[in-house]
Amino acid sequence: MALPGRNKGPSKFEQAANGEMTLLEHVRELRNRLFKASVSILVGFAVGMWLSGRVRSLLQQPYCELPGSINEKGECTFVQLGPADLFLLDLKIALWVGLVIAGPIWLYQLWAFIAPGLxxxxxxxxxxxxxxxxxxxxxxxxxxxxxxxxxxxxxxxVADQSIExxxxxxxxxxxxxxxxxxxxxxxxxxxxxxxxxxxxxxxxxxxxxxxxxxxxxxxxxxxxxxxxxxxxxxxxxxxxxxxxxxxxxxxxxxxxxxxxxGKEIYAGLNDDDISPIDFGDAEPVTAGARVETPSAIEPVEPVSGPAPVTPPKPIERNYDDMT
Structure with a gap:
């Protein structure tokens, strides 16, 4: 007696690998995997917004550690040309951080969709x-x-000393x-x-x-x-x-x-080189046996032409115009 829950049938991966899924099932699977990947990226994006300031400070360190980058107040400052530049920059950094954090999830979803075809x-x-x-x-x-x-x-x-x-x-x-x-x-x-x-x-x-x-x-x-x-x-x-x-x-x-x-027969030969021929074990070629002269072919009787075709019998007119 089979235990309950044992006969679950083939998984989605096995069905796709065996070619048992229809086109609509493939499209439905792609939709589900794209949805899961998008949700993971959104969650990573939310975490990236929380970490965007720290990541931006980390990226600023190579410049802030240079001599002359600190002003009179002891701060390492940058310039913002537009009112929304820093906000848009934090969004971009949050997106990159979100892609990295959610990388294992969306890469797995991509791989799970492609792998059955390999x-x-x-x-x-x-x-x-x-x-x-x-x-x-x-x-x-x-x-x-x-x-x-x-x-x-x-x-x-490279800049002149008079340029700040x-x-x-x-x-x-x-x-x-x-x-x-x-x-x-x-x-x-x-x-x-x-x-x-x-x-x-x-x-x-x-x-x-x-x-x-x-x-x-x-x-x-x-x-x-x-x-x-x-x-x-x-x-x-x-x-x-x-x-x-x-x-x-x-x-x-x-x-x-x-x-x-590299262990093939012609692996060590270039395409332009002549292959070596070993004549050491070659057998000498001897003259063959004498061939007798063939006899003359008897003449063949001429074949008569084809028999005449018998003319067809007249068609019986025992049917009307419709048949």
């Missing part, structure tokens, strides 16, 4: 990449936060957040390299052969995105990217060894 090994790779992506982005954002102070120190020293510099709050926060976003996204590049290797598009040995190009690209990218021409920020970002790239190449080599890549 294979099992693809879902496993997605779990690994997602677990690595968040720490890499946080590492890049932390590096950007320390690079901002060096960049501001150089940019503010006071930063506008919204443009300053935008400068800091953009730099944090650029550094965080740049730290995801090794993850893209690993993804290309895991899907079989490029081997670890090929990635290792591109290390000179990769180092040049990293330094050129760092020189463009860092706000100062001094070598500190550029070298810090480029060195971190190079280190992460070589770590990714090492993981790719281990993955190739695990899957047995």
């Amino acid at each position: 294979h099992r090994h693809e879902r496993r790779y997605a779990y690994i990449f997602a677990a690595i992506a968040a720490p890499l982005f946080a590492l890049g954002a932390t590096l950007a936060f320390f690079v901002v102070q060096k960049g501001l120190e150089f940019l503010l020293s 510099t006071t930063l506008e709050i919204t443009r300053y926060i935008g400068f800091v957040t953009n730099l944090i976003l650029i550094f965080g996204v740049a730290f995801e590049f090794p993850l893209v390299v690993l993804m290309l290797n895991f899907v079989g598009l490029v081997s670890g040995r090929k990635l290792l052969s591109f290390w000179r190009v990769a180092v040049f690209v990293f330094f050129a990218f760092s020189a463009v995105v860092t706000p100062t021409p001094d070598p500190f920020g550029m070298t810090a970002l480029a060195a971190c990217l190079c280190l992460l790239y070589f770590i990714a190449v090492g993981v790719a080599l281990l993955n190739d060894k695990r899957k047995g890549r």
